[in-house]
Amino acid sequence: MSDTQHTPVTVLGLGAMGQALAATLVQGGRATTVWNRTPGKDAALVAAGADGAATVADAIGQHGPIIAVLLDHASVHATLDPVADQLSGRQVINLTSTAPEEARELATWAAAHDIDYLDGGIMAVPAMIGRPGASILYSGSAALFDEHRETLELLAAADYFGTDAGLASMYDFALLSNMYAMFTGFLHGAAMLRTSGVPAATFAERAVPWVTAMAQLIPEYARVIDSGDYTAPFQPLDFHKPAVDAIVRASRDAGVALDIIAPIKNLLDRQIADGHGRLAFERTVEELA
Numbered sequence: 001m002s003d004t005q006h007t008p009v010t011v012l013g014l015g016a017m018g019q020a021l022a023a024t025l026v027q028g029g030r031a032t033t034v035w036n037r038t039p040g041k042d043a044a045l046v047a048a049g050a051d052g053a054a055t056v057a058d059a060i061g062q063h064g065p066i067i068a069v070l071l072d073h074a075s076v077h078a079t080l081d082p083v084a085d086q087l088s089g090r091q092v093i094n095l096t097s098t099a100p101e102e103a104r105e106l107a108t109w110a111a112a113h114d115i116d117y118l119d120g121g122i123m124a125v126p127a128m129i130g131r132p133g134a135s136i137l138y139s140g141s142a143a144l145f146d147e148h149r150e151t152l153e154l155l156a157a158a159d160y161f162g163t164d165a166g167l168a169s170m171y172d173f174a175l176l177s178n179m180y181a182m183f184t185g186f187l188h189g190a191a192m193l194r195t196s197g198v199p200a201a202t203f204a205e206r207a208v209p210w211v212t213a214m215a216q217l218i219p220e221y222a223r224v225i226d227s228g229d230y231t232a233p234f235q236p237l238d239f240h241k242p243a244v245d246a247i248v249r250a251s252r253d254a255g256v257a258l259d260i261i262a263p264i265k266n267l268l269d270r271q272i273a274d275g276h277g278r279l280a281f282e283r284t285v286e287e288l289a
C-alpha cells in the first residue's frame with residue numbers, strides 16, 4: 001500500500017531540523033500537526049498551514065505516522081513514554097540522531113507497546129531538506145517505510161537498509177566518521193601550511209582535487225578488505241611508515257599539535273611491530289574492528 005497526498009503527519013520537535021522537515025511536509029501538501037516542548041516555535045509553520053498542538057497527547061491525536069525529531073535518545077523517551085499507551089497501534093518514525101544500540105532499544109520499547117517503529121539517520125543540514133543532495137537512511141519496520149515512502153521522499157532521498165533498527169544509525173555514523181576524518185585532515189594540513197604563511201583558502205585549492213582523486217581509490221580499498229587477503233599490497237604498511245613518520249616530524253618541527261596524525265602513526269607502528277609490515281595498508285581495518 002502506498003500513501004497519498006492526504007496522509008496526515010505529526011512532527012514532534014521543532015528545532016532547526018524539525019522545522020525544516022515540517023515546513024517541507026506542509027509545502028508537499030501533507031496535513032501536518034506539529035508540537036514542540038517550548039511553545040512558540042510553531043508560529044511560522046502554523047502560518048504556513050500546519051496545526052499547532054499544545055501537548056504531545058493532542059499532537060498524536062491525528063491519524064498517520066508520527067515523526068520524532070528531538071535532541072537525543074533521552075528526549076525521545078521523555079516525549080513518548082508518557083503517551084506510550086496512546087501510541088499503541090500507531091507508527092513512529094524516529095529521525096532523532098541516536099546511536100545504533102539506542103535505536104535498537106527504542107525498537108524494542110516500541111514493540112513492547114505495539115508501536116510500529118522506523119529509525120532514520122538524516123544525512124543533511126536543515127537547509128538541504130526537500131532539495132537534491134539530501135538523504136535520509138532508514139531501518140526498522142519495512143511495512144512502515146513502504147507505506148509512507150512517498151511522504152518520506154518529500155523530505156530527502158529515502159534509502160532502506162533492513163529490519164535491524166540500528167543499521168541506519170550505524171551507516172549514519174560510519175559516514176560521519178569518514179567526514180570527520182576528512183575535515184580534520186584538512187585542518188591539520190591548514191595548520192601546517194599556516195606556519196609557512198599559506199592561507200587556508202590557498203591550501204583548499206589543492207586539497208579539494210587531491211581528496212577527490214584519492215576518494216576514487218575507496219572501492220579498491222573495499223575490495224581488498226572484503227577479500228580478507230592483504231598479502232598482495234599495492235603499497236604495504238612498511239611503505240607508508242616513512243611517509244607518516246615524516247609528516248609527524250614536519251608537524252612537530254612546525255609546532256603543529258599531533259592530535260590528528262599521531263593516532264595514524266600509532267596504528268601503523270603497532271601493526272609493523274606485530275609483524276604485518278609487508279601486508280596492505282587496508283589491513284588496518286583488522287586492527288580497528
Ligand code: FVH
Nearest residue numbers: 013014015016017018037038070071075078096097122125
Ligand atoms: N541540525 C542539523 O544539521 C543536524 C543534521 C543531522 C541530524 N541532526 C539531528 O537531528 C535531531 C534534531 O536536530 P535539530 O537541529 O532540530 O536540534 P535542535 O535545534 O537542537 O532542536 C532540538 C529539539 O529537541 C527538543 N528537545 C530537547 N530536549 C527535549 C526533551 N527533554 N523533551 C522534549 N523535547 C526536547 C527541543 O525542544 P525545545 O528545547 O525547543 O523545547 C528541540 O525541539 C538531533 O538528534 C540532531 O542530532 C540535525
